[in-house]
Amino acid sequence: MDILGTTLRICVENLEVSVPFYERLAGGTALRFDRGGVSVAAVGCFLLMSGPEEELEVLRRVAATIAVRDVDEAHDVLSSSGARILAGPIPTPAGRNLIAMHPDGSVFEYVDRRPAA
Numbered sequence: 001m002d003i004l005g006t007t008l009r010i011c012v013e014n015l016e017v018s019v020p021f022y023e024r025l026a027g028g029t030a031l032r033f034d035r036g037g038v039s040v041a042a043v044g045c046f047l048l049m050s051g052p053e054e055e056l057e058v059l060r061r062v063a064a065t066i067a068v069r070d071v072d073e074a075h076d077v078l079s080s081s082g083a084r085i086l087a088g089p090i091p092t093p094a095g096r097n098l099i100a101m102h103p104d105g106s107v108f109e110y111v112d113r114r115p116a117a
Helices: 015-026 053-059 071-080
Strands: 003-011 031-035 038-043 046-050 062-068 084-092 095-101 107-112
Touching: 003 053, 015 038, 015 046, 038 053, 046 053, 062 071, 071 084, 071 095, 071 107
Parallel strands: 003 046, 062 107
Antiparallel strands: 003 062, 031 038, 038 046, 084 095, 095 107
């Protein structure tokens, strides 16, 4: 499984206030989308999320987002290595993802940039 990079997940109170800071910090423009009642802005290595507290509470359980070449391959490697797949693979606005709990209890999102088949 090729790990291509990681994204830091940050829950913020006000996306409109936070995005300009992170755009300047990362030197790029945020890609924005909504997912299940949560507004998301991806900029550089940061994934900013804002929305209802009950939604953010769930999102805070995921330590980081890990970009991989192929989520299906990640699924196979994770499953055979003792991780528990909690969700996915499923399509997202940016590709496909899955959520996995590692044997130590930490939870990570794995994403690829491949369109859903």
